[in-house]
Amino acid sequence: MGKTIVIQPVTRIEGHAKITIQLDDAGDVSLARVNVIELRGFERFCMGRPVEDMPRITPRICGVCPWSHHLAAAKACDAVFGVEPPPAGAKLRELCNSIAFMEEHILHFYFLAGADFLLGPDADYSVRNVIGVLQAAPEVARRVVRVRHMCAKMLEIIAGKAIHPQAAVPGGFSKPLAKDERDHLRTMADEALELAKFSIAFAKESVFPKYLDVVKSLGVITSGFIGTVKENGALNLYDGKLRMMASDGSFDEFPYDRYTEYIGEHIEPWSYLKFPYAKKRGGFSLEDNAPGLYRANTLARINVCDFIDTPLAQAELEEFRRKFGRPAQLTLLYHWARLIELLYNAENAIRLLDDADITCPETRVKVTPRAARGVGCTEAPRGTLIHDYETDADGMITNMNLIVGTTHNNAPINLSVTQAAKSLIHGGQYDQGVLNTVEMAIRAYDPCLSCATHRLDGKLSVKLDIFDAKGSLLDTFAN
Ligand code: MG
Ligand code: NI
Numbered sequence: 475m476g477k478t479i480v481i482q483p484v485t486r487i488e489g490h491a492k493i494t495i496q497l498d499d500a501g502d503v504s505l506a507r508v509n510v511i512e513l514r515g516f517e518r519f520c521m522g523r524p525v526e527d528m529p530r531i532t533p534r535i536c537g538v539c540p541w542s543h544h545l546a547a548a549k550a551c552d553a554v555f556g557v558e559p560p561p562a563g564a565k566l567r568e569l570c571n572s573i574a575f576m577e578e579h580i581l582h583f584y585f586l587a588g589a590d591f592l593l594g595p596d597a598d599y600s601v602r603n604v605i606g607v608l609q610a611a612p613e614v615a616r617r618v619v620r621v622r623h624m625c626a627k628m629l630e631i632i633a634g635k636a637i638h639p640q641a642a643v644p645g646g647f648s649k650p651l652a653k654d655e656r657d658h659l660r661t662m663a664d665e666a667l668e669l670a671k672f673s674i675a676f677a678k679e680s681v682f683p684k685y686l687d688v689v690k691s692l693g694v695i696t697s698g699f700i701g702t703v704k705e706n707g708a709l710n711l712y713d714g715k716l717r718m719m720a721s722d723g724s725f726d727e728f729p730y731d732r733y734t735e736y737i738g739e740h741i742e743p744w745s746y747l748k749f750p751y752a753k754k755r756g757g758f759s760l761e762d763n764a765p766g767l768y769r770a771n772t773l774a775r776i777n778v779c780d781f782i783d784t785p786l787a788q789a790e791l792e793e794f795r796r797k798f799g800r801p802a803q804l805t806l807l808y809h810w811a812r813l814i815e816l817l818y819n820a821e822n823a824i825r826l827l828d829d830a831d832i833t834c835p836e837t838r839v840k841v842t843p844r845a846a847r848g849v850g851c852t853e854a855p856r857g858t859l860i861h862d863y864e865t866d867a868d869g870m871i872t873n874m875n876l877i878v879g880t881t882h883n884n885a886p887i888n889l890s891v892t893q894a895a896k897s898l899i900h901g902g903q904y905d906q907g908v909l910n911t912v913e914m915a916i917r918a919y920d921p922c923l924s925c926a927t928h929r930l931d932g933k934l935s936v937k938l939d940i941f942d943a944k945g946s947l948l949d950t951f952a953n
Contacts, residue, residue, distance in 0.1 A: 480494055544639050555844065569832065618669070750882050769886045794810060
């Protein structure tokens, strides 16, 4: 009977997970799994509540991604009530989305993933952390902290508060933007754009070339992709149609309220996180290059779009495609794609602030309760986010489904971790640097697990391991 290696907790991700790696008698990896060990349950306890509460309740799913849930919920409410927000309402929502994206992408690149690249994958864990980043590159770190703080300030000016927002309402946005507020935001957006330009230049010059071998070999799998594009095929992170691309580059497109025809959800007993798969392409299979396998998040969106309609990000996309093709498959390219999106969001925020509609006082329309089903979908920093609500005649929720960005990546993350473990661990030999490199395969996907686990159909299974003070397993309870 071979040994089991457990990495717990997985660090520098959002939420809680453990990695279990099973070794065979020769000390080689026979199986690796990412177990998601938390359950949030919003899909259940939101039932019976007024649908207009959802844009206020669902941001509490996550302190990291509140804006994504806020906006997807507001869009699902629009659909339930059968209304369309006026241009200023929709544009204020999109502006907040772009600012929240910048905050998230900066956080991930510099502080969650950055330690692996700036200090090295096998640096000792006492320095391979956010404090280590601050010490290794103090000037850059100071600038990063300042711009992240500024993004939070921008959201506060537009929406009253940055975390757990309430400004998007069914039918639009509750607070029009004043012209002097817009002017103040515009100078802040310029500074964010400067950091975005610096970040991608810095990464292309000093980070990616150093780790090209790791990029080419770590966590590599082949899959399809999902993301949102506008009618003309341009990248869009707030609204559009869904495009599901197969690994050969062919794709299906559909309005997001028809997602159940294209996306199936599978359940495994060893994780609280569901496993979505591309229904029209194949059934669920936890195998590399399975026809139903697809990925979401930055690399997926950069792959599925035909172009980006802002000039600097488009130039970066062209360079990226010349180097890596379309669809690009290397998992660590998620980081590169994240920086292209950072640039797009900075350009998009400036474009929206320069749009005359943004300060128009007509930001919302009236809504009336009715029995209906409504689907809201936005791109969250971590992937395509779907909120699906059904209501009775009083507007109370009778059914609810959420598919969160990270959920789409559940099978791919497991496959990338398996590939990483198999390529790095041989003959029972490993050290903390090797185990951290395995974790890097997860970090590329920037998962948010607190966002992603909401309901298990059927029996809720629980497995409890009891350890003594020295860490040896005393007993196991399973229902
Ligand atoms: Mg769900
Ligand atoms: Ni989250």
